[in-house]
Amino acid sequence: MILFRYSKTDGAEFISHLDMLKDLSRTFRRAGIKVGYSLGFNPHPLVYMSAPIGVGVKSYSEYCLVETDEPPDSFKEKFNAFSRKGIKCTGAWATDKKVGVASEIVKAEYFVTGLSDFDPEEVVGKPFIITDRNGNEKDVSPLVYKIEKTDGGIKCVLGFGNGIRIEKFVKNLADRYGGENVEAVKTRGLTSDEREFEETLR
Amino acid sequence: MELSEKLYGILKTVEKPARYIGGEYGERDLKPDRLNYCICFPDVYEVAMSNLSIRIVSEVINSVDGAICDRCFAPWPDFGDKLKENGVPLYSLGLKMPLKDFDMIGFTLQYEMSYTGILYMLDLAGIPLKREERGEDFPIIQAGGPCAVNPEPLADFIDIFVVGDGEESMKDLAELKLRCRTKSEFLEKATAIQGVYVPSLIEVKYDDKGLIAGFSGKYPIKKSLCRDLDSGAFPKKMMCPNVESVFERAVVEVMRGCYRGCRFCQAGFIYRPVRPRKPDTLVGQATELIKATGFGEVGLNSLSTGDYPYLRELISKLKSELPSDVKLALPSLRLDSFDGEFVQESKKNSLTFAPEAGTQRLRDVINKDITEEEVERGLKMAFDEGYTGIKLYFMFGLPTETDEDVEGICDIVDRIRKIYSADKARARNLRISVSASTFIPKPFTPFQWERQISEEEVGRKVGILKSRLFGRNTFVSWNDHALSEIEAVLARGDRRLGKVILSAYKKGCRFDGWTEHFKADKWNEAFRECGVDKKFYTREWGEDEILPWDIIDVFIDKSFLKRERKKAYAGEVTGSCKTGCKGCGLQRVFRCDV
Known part of the structure; x- marks a missing residue:
């Protein structure tokens, strides 16, 4: 798994939490970052985001955890080559435990x-x-x-x-x-x- | 381009501000050039961003040397009001440039109920609404799209219409604009381009009964026709919307036109001839779009994708070329083309079918060439695939309809339930929703002369449905009659409706297609004050009357439409073009490949 931090500025602060989740999945697909999917009837990509930030608030510190085997350095590089305007990965770390991005960032x-x-x-x-x-x-x-x-x-x-x-x-x-x-x-x-x-x- | 501080402040106070900031992934990097064109969709972002035609037009204009194409959509009322209050003129999403600083503004006319949206956008932009009040200082206001086949209700507001396909005509228009110095020079020369209609150059005469007596000027205007769709302009990129939109998928247009010729369906006639794209072209377009967008779904769009001659080949090629987690969506599938292999890959909970009429007799009348057995076979297959919900679309008020046909809708629902419960393994209850809309006679169809039924008649038919269907896990919905009535008036309208549309807008009508914003009372007031009778437009028209859209030629012969109407009353099916040429008129200008 990869934990990464990204900034949300330059207009992207107006993107809502749910639209951001979709945007991240699309970015992964464009970048060729292979993401694990949930099992079940309607599989969805295993992407976990920190708690929602208000629409219109700029941030330099959003966190996201994603199920992928991509090494941190190439993750960051690929992500930034294909991310939308205003979204930039500023740090990526490999982890094997499912850290609680939503529950622990309080x-x-x-x-x-x-x-x-x-x-x-x-x-x-x-x-x-x-x-x-x-x-x-x-x-x-x-x-x-x-x-x-x-x-x-x-x-x-x-x-x-x-x-x-x-x-x-x-x-x-x-x-x-x-x-x-x-x-x-x-x-x-x-x-x-x-x-x-x-x-x-x- | 950056947002001004004032605008930034406003954005923080409105709903879904991401609709007004541009910057989507895949957005073209624009710089003002010699011809600055702005394509406008007179409805909200979520609808506009799902539309394919404005992307094709953008592609065409941007490919012209010296021209750029930006975009602008109707702001939701909260933002629209704030723009007005703060004196911020409506701006384009790419360059954030005021609309009135563009050289040309193009509106797409996708449905009649978006007409007030055009006035709303011009008003917010600070552009005079009526063409006569706009001098050389204001941009040229252009319009196109399916509703442009009857451009007359908008003749007071639009300088120039482009009727038909935009692939070539819009390119010619942009190139001409680059060569012209004045508006009047441009408008005059533009009439040489196929599909171009300039309302100021044609006058309409009326007789003492208020019927059209004739036209002066050069007409009919032949629609523009893209003869080679396969190599026609198609955007290799598309934007990923900033907010959840109606459709969020990579869309390819598998073919234009429809073989079927259902007699109520305007699209089925005005988009003729049928022009399929080659499977390899489509596979190339789809894979490129998925790569460029990261969407998880490809939409295979057309009026009737099940009729696409190379569907099997296309699907198997797409499946091998696309990443394995990308799903296929096939909208506009007909029941009889429903084949185990062709089932939608997206969520299998609800399936939508449009039998349109409740009995075989009435389906024959409308030339909806589909039998009960085909319907049942298709549904059984769908239920076997795991669908537990079904949406059925019907129409009220089709010519020759009787109560028996309405009862027929209920019979269909009963039969579907029986098919579903025949297999005891189907655990869940089947959800059925029946949606009935009021038939609206549209130009260039065999039913263009028909009347629209009254509110009382609709009420009675709804009553029949309710008494038989309510409560049994069946949801029945129908259209607001006031809305259908105004749509009918606008669809077959003439120039005299310009003042009604203007008056309705001034009374606060906008977003008429949205039930929460549609103001029937204001529209009715507008009709009354302008002295225009809605019934004049919803009545049955005489076949020898001069029609407002007689100035336009979509290559469908009037004699063919009359013949089809006669056959409808005789309950005779004409069937699909695939069973042989029916001589609609297109054969004179195009070699249809059937």
Whole structure:
């Protein structure tokens, strides 16, 4: 099996999770990367993706696990020769265990630009109420792990795939503190102990 | 080309924004050239990206030196409204260039209910809707596709129509445009190209009863004909859609035209003559497309793929040439061509068949040359293959239809159930869905003079179906009559409908083919305010009346259509071209290979 990390930018951030799954399968076929299929009535390619990222959020750190015998180096090369605009493999590793890309990547690091200056202390550890699409209010503060000012923006670590959406979080901050052309980019997909996911292979 | 910051912001607020960003895998790298053409599909991305004809046109235009072809589709209302609010003009997907900066814009007319979509797109682009209001500064608005055989309802909006096959005519048109300085020079010279109709050069006269009295100008306009489809333009690449689309497969066109001549079917006549491609050509195209796209399925498209003369050879060659996990899809299979070996390879849960009519008598009337035994044999084979669902298409209101024919639909359903349950090993219940649409008389068919039945008549027929079929694991659906009625009016419409279409659009009609957007009340208001009576168009027409589409010649003789109509009333089957030439008219201009 191959675990690989890819970036989703340059327009590709607008591709939905399900369409992305199809796109990956097509990329493998175009690239001549042989992928294992499930057994059963309707065989489907054995491709596992990390939890969905919001449509429109750029990412430099999406993960995918795929059943293939292709060695990592040639995988990366072939994939990038045939991937769509905005999708680029930035790392590939061989593994013989079926790592849980969806279940183990439970945190993510984002870089947020465009927000007006504010004190992170006012946010981290304080109730943070977000309204979901059904109009229910929810305190997501247990999923806000870290907010740090850095050059040109802020770096934050939030929960991933477990009830907090970066788009909502950032919009809330913008409503509270102001900002212009606020944008969050996912920079790292992390395990619960905040290691980059590929480190779990070692 | 990149998206502006403003647009980027809008995209984050709309549904499925990937429809508006281009950048698909397989997208051509375009640079503006001397002739910038934009092909437009007046419906949403998912529908447009599944269409083959716009890809053929793009291929043709892009092959002309100095010309490029970009594309643009109708934005879903949420995005359309936001574009308007923010003052962002509608733009092409490749170059992200405002539509109004193109030299020429071509709309494909695939179905009548997309006509308001044309006005919607022009409006969003900031282009005046009526051709008279567009001077030299605006692009030339062109249209083509199957509905162009009766171009008249759109004559107020379109500068130039291309009727018939686009393979050669569109190339000639692009080359001519490159040589012309002004719009008027181009339009005048374009009439020399076969298939070209310029509505400003023809006038329609009416008599005091409102019937057409005649035309002035040069007509009939002969449709453009691609004589050698095998070497005709065909795209070697296709794009992989950014969002899930209606069809996501590599499509090859195995043949154009249909041998059958079902008397209600417009496609069966206007796409004549039948022109099959060679199996080797198709295998080459299919393998190249799969390599270029990574699709997992090849679609063998045509009006009746089961009639393709070299189907066995083609399928066995495809199976040996394509990667083993690539499936074949054969849409448009007729029941009688259903053969154990030819079964669809994709999901075997539901099968679609179109007997069209409930009794043998009525099937003879419409020249649907298929017998009950053939239907049953085909179905048994399908059930043996593991199908557990079946979709049946019928039509209400075909000429000579009686209640007995409607009862016949129920009888067919009963018989299918019996065939299915004859084998006790078939564990699951058979799901049957019966879909009945209202017959719409279409130009260039033997039924072009027929009336369309009324809402009350449809209601009664639906009642018969419901009383016999409801509840027994059978789903019955039928068309919204208001929609079928407007489709019928537009299909046989004349120039006087231009103002109705415009008024309906201004009242908010767009995406009329989508039930959730179709606004019957607004359409009816538009007809009333414009003083146009729908019944004038849905009535039975006289065979000696001058028809709005008499200005177009698709090489089918009117006398042949009249003969076919007579035979229909006598319940006589004409049968397929394969059983000998029936003299429809094409034989005078083309040597059909049957």
